[in-house]
Amino acid sequence: MSGRLLEGINLCCERDHRVLFESLNMGVDAGEVLQIEGPNGSGKTTLLRVLTGLSEATEGEVRWCGQPIRKVRTRYYQNMQYLGHAAGIKQALTAHENLRWHAALTGLEGDDQIDDALGKVGLRGYEDVPCYTLSAGQQRRVNLARLHLLPAKLWILDEPFTAIDKAGVSAIEALLIHQAQQGGAVILTTHQDLQHVPGLRKLTLK
């Protein structure tokens, strides 16, 4: 049993006869923030999707606490939150309804804390407005509210700063630091420089 929370071993990924990355060994421990960098099209999103188990790597294996994620899927997904490229919310529903559904997906009963979580991402007063009337940044914030609402050991975030304003960016940075201090781990892709995150590790894809 290795002590790494999440580990990718000898990962190789090929899309449309193009090798995105090969023999990639990476991982995060509890209390770490890992930033994945690289130019557009270098396979950052693909790597994140492989780590979540949404996509299969052409070769290699992803392990959660030393076990292949395929075998411990339920346990892994109980401890992991993934914020993808897409909004992850239904436009026709209100912010509150969207988060209630996310809470049900995680198996948590968070009805009381939903408004709190929305308040923390600066959406107080927008709880019961359909999401299609919100701006792109606000929709992004609805999705980010999940991080406040649903505790998870590991966060996998794909470009969490997209469409977020400056104050929002530093709030998210503070959130990442808090998560690491609590013994959680974060893997994220972003083109932003994270200056305030202590002990930030970087992984660069070519």
Next chain:
Amino acid sequence: MTAQVDVKQVNQGIFIAMIRRDMTAAFRHPSDLINPLIFFVVVVTLFPLAVTPESDFLREIAPGVLWVSALLATLLSLDMLFQSDFQDGTLEQMILSPQPLYASILAKVFTHWLLSGLPLTLLSPLLAMMLFLSADGTQALMLTLLLGTPVLSFIGAIGSALTVGLRKTGLLLSLLVLPLYIPVLIFASGAVQAAIAGLPIVGHLALLGALLALAVVLAPVAISTALRISLSG
């Protein structure tokens, strides 16, 4: 013991949460719901105009016309099953949930039936009357629709899940799904014809019921595998 009870409650939780979410979203954009129903009504009403208004002839073709129209209307409604969830990223959240995907899928297909198959069933007596279908025939029609349309929803969901990642799905989806719809069509319209002729229809209904039971058990497995494959690309 308690852990088992918990799991069960959680499953119910996701089942109900899924239905509630899909229902709310659907009723906020009712046009998607109404289109297949309008299609059903329009096709059936055009038949007497185009062929003949003669009651004997209409009575004879009624079972076939009603069932074919209901089948095509269901086919039209399959788009709303997974496409929008795929586009807004909630489908991947469903797959990444610790909850069994089986429960979410069962809830989604059930909601799809509540919003397509059930209204078609409730609408059918009115259209049956327009085609001079007898009371026995109408009763059989409603029973077969009640048992048959959920099967159509389940089979359609397999096709919809297989094609969800593709750009243009229309024709491919029909090609995939239509052959699998044919047994339902044969048994169901056969039952209505038998009812008109005054023959017992229990056998037909039992076969439809068997198809439904098979669909409930096996289709979610196929759907969840298909969704995982579609999203892995």
